[in-house]
Amino acid sequence: MAVTGGRPRLATHGLRVSLGGTGVLNGVDLEVGAGELLAIIGPNGAGKSTLLRTLDGLQPSYAGGVEVDGRPVGGYRRRELARVVSFVPQNDVPADDYTVRAFVEMGRYPHLAAWSALTAEDRRAVDEALELTEIEHLTARSMKTLSGGERQRVWIAAALAQGGTILLLDEPTSFLDYRHQVQILDLLGRLHAEGGYTVVAVTHDLNGLVADADSVLGLVDGRVEFSGPPAALFDGAVLARIFGSDFVLVAGGRHGLPLVMPARVGS
């Protein structure tokens, strides 16, 4: 479970973001404690990815407060923030022809000076990241030749090599087949439970990632529609309010939670 108490590692207060004159986030309050796993859910266009990008300081203009370890995110230098927060964007497209090792080493950027080579410390961080994500056997492969599941693990490894302990992931299990989904969920579970990482993941995977989470934030039209533990989320009325669709709940999910699936008319 989450380590509660103490200062939140991530926080937003009345966060508003508009893109092209349209409000994407309309007053979002959020707190993520140290070691917590937060799942962000909601329908397409609810502002989930924008919220995630804002937490990593990638959204240039916003109103309200965004804090990382108690400091406004805008007050960090990019390098400094990169040593605290790592972002794994949606990566449904293959990266360039870099080798897996070269790509993961790029994660060390915030620790390197312009002309300096990797230090022993950098190599250790890269090796650890490769080991944690179980991709040591892929290091010499080109990024172009990886399967979706391998690629996702490489992207997570690069984020871990960055050295921060806050991990932001945008739909980490989308585009993956079931075996690779399970691998990524296990990996995130290990990072969260054993690695002490604070994890925020945008996801549609209610029975997997959301069920594993300590808490869930449900966004609708840029507003917080739900905030609480997964047990409180798994309720037909709550889910219908968030997704605008009816759900069927049956027993047998993870952690004693029900399994949920969208109900179809006529079924």
Next chain:
Amino acid sequence: MSRGVGLALVLAGAVAVILAAPLIGPVSLPFSVLTDPFGADPSSRIFWQIRVPRVVAAFLGGAGLAVGGAVFQAVFRNPLATPYILGVAAGASFGVAAVARIGVGVVILGLGLQSWSALAGALLAVAVVWLVTKLRPDAATSTLLLAGVSLNFFFSSLILFLQYTASFADAYRVLRWLMGGLGGVDASAVVQMTPFVVLGMAVIFSFGRELDLLATGSELAASRGVAVARTRTTLFVATSVMVGGVVAACGPIGFVGMMSPHICRMLLGPGHRLLLPASAVFGGAFLVLCDVAARTLVAPAELPVGVITAFLGAPFFLWLLLRK
């Protein structure tokens, strides 16, 4: 082929081309000129005062254009998006044509007005490209390439206007220069060009890691700690300086900047800390080679080297377009 073999090939090829090039030309030279740099003998003068500076100029020019191409290809994540295609060379050409039309010969800080105006033209074109990416940050590369095409047309129209209103002799001079050539290049052109190329490369080479990250996407680069806006601006200015300096001396030579980094990437992989210097060496040697062809193919007459690079480069461009 391993990357070590690729690197050895590029280096060995470049050294061979650079050593052989000054000995090749419409007049055959004896090897004895090598030991006689200040001789009064015509062969020795041709070698040391005409061919060697020309080879050096071709190498510097090719190197500068190739590195500029590598930078733009990484920043825009597209092998077709080079300074030449995006109108930077055309902007520099307009600067040179404007000075030629006005006909003022002023030297500022030891460099001719032609160099400074080429630099200004290059910066103007880059500013337009920068504005497009600023106003449409998520624009597809095709948008950017089309913006480059329109920028090229715009500068062409300005140059045509200048030519049309110029005297016949001035117009011909500009036209000849626009074809891109090293015919009139001498030691003083090398002196004019060197500071631009060296300064630009010194800055660009220190951004190898940033270029690697930008090539994987600007948002990811920012997330990994790159100050993206500042890095891009620095790289754009450095590239403009370099391309402006080269164009002022050699004219707008096309396609070297596109082909060289692309071929080096296939041989050596995408890592910029190796790719940038390798592209410089490859591009330099490539232009030296093209220039050898330019002065021997129709000897005793000479072709503008831009004719040769475009003849090779345009099909290469098509191949890149069709490959995907």
